[in-house]
Amino acid sequence: MTIPEAGHSLADLLALAAAEGRDDVDPTGAVLRTGWENLVLETRDGWILRFPRPGVDFERELAVLAAVAGRLPVATPEVVWTGRRSRFAAYRRLTGAGFDPAVYERASTAERDRLTLSLADFLAAMHTCLSPTLIAELGIPAAWGSAVGAELATGPEPPEGPVSERLAAQLPLMPSAARKPVEALIEEYARAWEDGGVQGPEVLLHNDFHAGNFVLDAPVGVLAGVWDFSCVARGRPTADLRYFADGSPDLLHRLADAYERRTGWPMDVRAAVVALRAENVCDELELGHPERIGRLAEEWGTP
Numbered sequence: 001m002t003i004p005e006a007g008h009s010l011a012d013l014l015a016l017a018a019a020e021g022r023d024d025v026d027p028t029g030a031v032l033r034t035g036w037e038n039l040v041l042e043t044r045d046g047w048i049l050r051f052p053r054p055g056v057d058f059e060r061e062l063a064v065l066a067a068v069a070g071r072l073p074v075a076t077p078e079v080v081w082t083g084r085r086s087r088f089a090a091y092r093r094l095t096g097a098g099f100d101p102a103v104y105e106r107a108s109t110a111e112r113d114r115l116t117l118s119l120a121d122f123l124a125a126m127h128t129c130l131s132p133t134l135i136a137e138l139g140i141p142a143a144w145g146s147a148v149g150a151e152l153a154t155g156p157e158p159p160e161g162p163v164s165e166r167l168a169a170q171l172p173l174m175p176s177a178a179r180k181p182v183e184a185l186i187e188e189y190a191r192a193w194e195d196g197g198v199q200g201p202e203v204l205l206h207n208d209f210h211a212g213n214f215v216l217d218a219p220v221g222v223l224a225g226v227w228d229f230s231c232v233a234r235g236r237p238t239a240d241l242r243y244f245a246d247g248s249p250d251l252l253h254r255l256a257d258a259y260e261r262r263t264g265w266p267m268d269v270r271a272a273v274v275a276l277r278a279e280n281v282c283d284e285l286e287l288g289h290p291e292r293i294g295r296l297a298e299e300w301g302t303p
Contacts (some may be wrong), residue, residue, distance in 0.1 A: 008034070013041050018087045025090065037208075037230040042093065048077070051088040052230065058087050061230045063138055068229070071129040073121055074214075075225035094225035096215025103219045105249060111220050112254055116223035120258035123240050127203035127263070135204055135234065143205055143235030144279070146249070163278055169276040170285055182281060182297065185196055189278045193270040199266045200236040207231040209241035237265050241272040241282035242279070 003004075010032040017027060026045045033040040041049040052058040065077055067097035077091040104112065130138075164186045171179050188216045191197045208231040217224045233239075244252045244289065277300060284292045 004057050010041075013049070013051060014223070015050070015267035016083070016088070017041060019085050020059075020083055022081075022090075035228070038228070047091045048093050049088050050203050051078075051086070056141075056230055057078075058141060061232075062089060062230050064229045066142075067138065068126070068129055070286060072125050072226070073118075074223050076229070077227050093160070093225055094215055097215055097219050097221065099211040099214075100163060101248060104251060107220045110212040112216075112250065113258070114222055115220055116254040116258045117262075118216075119255050120262045122186070122226060123206070123209070123237070123259055124225050124262045126206050126240075127237055127253075130204050138235050140204065140232060143207055143233035143239050146239060162190075163282065164194055165185075167278065167281060173285070173290040175291060178297040180257065180293045181300060182293065185274065185277055185281070185300075192268070192274055193278075196278050198236045198238050198268050198271045199263060200238060202234050202290055203237055203265075205231075205235050205240050207233045207235070209238060209240045209265060211247075220246055238268045238271050240276065241267050241269070242275040245269075245273040245276040 010030070013032060014027050014030065017025065026043070027043060027044060029044045030041045033042060039051045039053065039055055041047075041051075044099040052061070062079060062082070063257070065079060068076060069078065069200065075094050077089075077094065079089045079091050081090050083090075104115070107115075112169070167182060167186050167189075171182060176183060179238050206226070206229065208228050209226070214223050214226045216222060241252070241259075243255055244255055253269060256269050256272075259267050260266070277296070279292055280296055284290060284296065
């Protein structure tokens with residue numbers, strides 16, 4: 001069964017795991033980590049038990065993990081077993097260091113370049129590791145908000161039409177001070193992402209590539225492991241840059257430049273910024289907190 005919406009507590013997930021009757025996982029001291037697509041139990045003995053939320057295509061994620069295994073330059077989750085009574089996957093934790101923004105700011109140019117080149121190498125491999133035929137067989141959808149293909153993107157939320165139209169329809173819910181900046185965002189988003197402004201080939205996106213989903217070999221080292229392939233989609237390479245748009249501008253531009261040198265394909269930094277802003281607005285609306293959009297608009301400052 002799929003984890004029920006109400007069953008989100010640590011005790012609930014421990015009960016589901018215990019029901020499998022496994023003796024190779026010690027749940028003592030396990031911690032619960034939550035995300036948009038999954039809930040995760042992390043055990044002290046190094047296991048990750050990953051429970052998909054309702055609406056997530058769990059079987060496709062497992063198929064994607066199997067398909068990319070051995071094709072990427074870093075470690076990815078190797079599913080050891082899956083639940084029989086409940087839908088979840090068990091794999092060994094990927095070990096390494098989390099990215100440290102403060103250490104990055106103190107790092108040398110050589111250290112920054114080494115990090116960003118490793119990130120670019122992963123994206124270059126991810127974007128080309130599967131053939132168009134296999135991508136079609138796996139049923140990989142178009143990315144959220146993407147104009148790629150004729151169909152709407154699919155994912156945890158049902159298709160609801162173009163992002164620009166969805167945001168425009170909900171402007172009255174937003175604080176009055178936020179409406180003008182959101183209107184400007186809608187126009188820029190539509191030009192970039194819905195009217196063909198973002199250049200580049202259609203590639204296989206990780207589509208959730210950020211520091212919360214990878215580890216390095218040191219706080220500002222090289223990429224060592226990447227997880228969470230539940231959002232894999234088809235789209236322009238720039239889409240995989242967007243989650244770096246709310247951090248260090250130096251890292252954002254350095255990664256874009258490294259990717260372009262590595263592949264010859266464009267990375268549109270401004271379009272990545274716009275994509276993340278639109279996604280953040282949509283998230284607040286989905287969470288039922290339109291009042292928070294005013295704070296988002298203030299943080300954008302002058303375009």
